[in-house]
Amino acid sequence: MKADFRRRARTSIASQLHWRVPFIAGLYGNSPRWSSKDLDPVPVSMRTWGGLDYWAYWTSDMLAPPLASTVSSVMSLGFTARETIPIVFFGFAICSCVITLTAKMGAQYSIAFPVLVRSIFGMHGSYFAITVRAFVAAMWTAILCVQAGAFLQCCLEAIWPSFKQFPNHLSPDAGITSAGLLCFFIYWIFQTLLALMPIQKLRILFLVKGVIVPPTFAALFLWAVIVTHGGGPLVTGKVQITSNYMNTAFSALTGLNAIIGLFSSMAVNMPDFGRFSNNGFRGYHQFLALPVIGTLGALTPIFVTSAHESSRQVLRRILLYACYNRNQIAAGTYPFSNDVTGLCPKYINIFRATLMISIFCIVCTPWNIIKNAAGLLAFLSGYSCVMGPMAGVMVSDFYLIKNRKLDVHELYKDHGIYHYTYGINWRAFAAFGAGFVPLIPGFSKSISPGLNVGGSWKIYTFAWLFGFTISVLTYYVICQYISPLGDALVDEAVLPSQSDDVTADEDSYEAKDGLQAHTREVHVV
Numbered sequence: 137m138k139a140d141f142r143r144r145a146r147t148s149i150a151s152q153l154h155w156r157v158p159f160i161a162g163l164y165g166n167s168p169r170w171s172s173k174d175l176d177p178v179p180v181s182m183r184t185w186g187g188l189d190y191w192a193y194w195t196s197d198m199l200a201p202p203l204a205s206t207v208s209s210v211m212s213l214g215f216t217a218r219e220t221i222p223i224v225f226f227g228f229a230i231c232s233c234v235i236t237l238t239a240k241m242g243a244q245y246s247i248a249f250p251v252l253v254r255s256i257f258g259m260h261g262s263y264f265a266i267t268v269r270a271f272v273a274a275m276w277t278a279i280l281c282v283q284a285g286a287f288l289q290c291c292l293e294a295i296w297p298s299f300k301q302f303p304n305h306l307s308p309d310a311g312i313t314s315a316g317l318l319c320f321f322i323y324w325i326f327q328t329l330l331a332l333m334p335i336q337k338l339r340i341l342f343l344v345k346g347v348i349v350p351p352t353f354a355a356l357f358l359w360a361v362i363v364t365h366g367g368g369p370l371v372t373g374k375v376q377i378t379s380n381y382m383n384t385a386f387s388a389l390t391g392l393n394a395i396i397g398l399f400s401s402m403a404v405n406m407p408d409f410g411r412f413s414n415n416g417f418r419g420y421h422q423f424l425a426l427p428v429i430g431t432l433g434a435l436t437p438i439f440v441t442s443a444h445e446s447s448r449q450v451l452r453r454i455l456l457y458a459c460y461n462r463n464q465i466a467a468g469t470y471p472f473s474n475d476v477t478g479l480c481p482k483y484i485n486i487f488r489a490t491l492m493i494s495i496f497c498i499v500c501t502p503w504n505i506i507k508n509a510a511g512l513l514a515f516l517s518g519y520s521c522v523m524g525p526m527a528g529v530m531v532s533d534f535y536l537i538k539n540r541k542l543d544v545h546e547l548y549k550d551h552g553i554y555h556y557t558y559g560i561n562w563r564a565f566a567a568f569g570a571g572f573v574p575l576i577p578g579f580s581k582s583i584s585p586g587l588n589v590g591g592s593w594k595i596y597t598f599a600w601l602f603g604f605t606i607s608v609l610t611y612y613v614i615c616q617y618i619s620p621l622g623d624a625l626v627d628e629a630v631l632p633s634q635s636d637d638v639t640a641d642e643d644s645y646e647a648k649d650g651l652q653a654h655t656r657e658v659h660v661v
Contacts, residue, residue: 190417249266
């Protein structure tokens with residue numbers, strides 16, 4: 137048995153040493169450029185996620201230190217808990233609407249984000265959407281990695297106080313200490329190894345965390361309430377706006393945008409998880425997951441921040457550190473690895489993509505991005521102004537223009553109905569630009585507050601809402617009144633196979649009744 141394990145390990149490693157990776161071409165064997173095992177519609181036998189699994193997933197994603205960091209960023213604008221909690225609730229409720237809509241896209245056709253965007257941006261235009269989403273996932277993974285390293289450092293210092301005397305050989309401008317860098321690499325190694333776990337097994341991790349973490353957050357909340365005797369200055373104090381150019385209203389919009397920004401990337405690539413649904417992502421309860429879990433979860437960091445230092449901080453830090461790993465894999469590593477394979481499946485598989493993002497976590501020096509609340513706030517608002525327009529185009533195309541009707545087989549054709557013009561749907565790019573370009577001056581000011589951009593910074597305070605709304609309306613007007621999509625509008629939805637037993641001839645590509653084309657293994661030297 138050990139010999140067989142070693143043989144399989146050597147074979148697996150050896151296959152990664154070639155420039156091209158061996159891969160199975162997938163259901164659409166005559167289209168290996170667009171089809172692979174990871175990109176094809178999920179087989180019926182693998183559509184195993186139910187309502188409980190998605191609630192466990194959101195518990196895993198929400199009840200984690202990034203929520204605390206974002207809530208802290210909102211409160212750094214000068215708000216107390218009385219103002220922050222409503223901002224958190226409405227922010228997550230808005231984001232949840234779009235996440236539910238995009239999840240249903242993947243659930244209906246059992247396809248991932250890289251495949252779905254082919255029907256929207258075009259076969260070649262989809263590369264742009266994939267690249268933007270992958271960059272955001274990579275940045276978010278890097279930020280979570282450095283934050284988890286900081287929590288690990290707190291754990292070590294609390295358990296072994298002598299670790300606080302660890303010599304620092306880095307300059308103050310480095311943005312991190314030697315001890316912090318050591319903890320970063322320890323966590324980095326651990327999360328990289330865990331990230332290689334297949335997505336099918338992540339469902340078990342989400343369920344485990346869904347059982348462990350809520351009582352942990354509840355215990356922390358009760359402890360903080362007792363220590364602060366019902367709440368400290370962050371709960372009972374008064375609003376003191378910290379911005380020198382925003383009033384209370386625009387500060388509240390900025391906070392709302394930060395909350396939406398926390399999961400704005402998931403509003404785009406939720407089809408990656410929705411495709412595993414066993415019931416088409418049915419049920420209105422899915423919409424309630426984000427605002428309910430997020431708002432209740434936000435109470436914990438608010439009260440804990442108000443709490444005084446206590447010997448129990450040892451347990452608090454260890455438990456929060458335990459929350460990190462599954463959140464990072466769910467929100468960053470897996471979306472990146474899954475989506476990047478859609479760029480070039482002949483050269484990139486999930487294993488290589490995981491190594492790519494792990495290396496990126498180091499070279500981008502993420503500790504310089506989040507060394508203060510203003511930096512994190514600028515990052516969250518910055519990528520939400522990109523994700524908002526992209527989500528707007530997706531929702532407008534799928535629900536308003538195509539009325540949820542796609543031909544799933546055409547998504548794997550180079551010159552099919554989703555080829556559009558030279559492989560690009562210019563309408564989608566025009567709508568995306570209409571929602572994104574007006575936000576650039578405000579984004580510049582968020583990086584350099586002293587920059588004079590007139591009043592254009594005001595729309596940036598609600599960047600995601602602005603970008604989403606403008607892109608939805610622009611795309612609808614273009615496709616409905618200026619340049620209709622033509623052949624891309626199908627009369628009936630063509631779904632993937634609803635049975636694992638359906639087969640087709642080797643070269644079949646045009647079957648419309650649940651195609652399961654011949655799959656062949658491609659050996660590349």
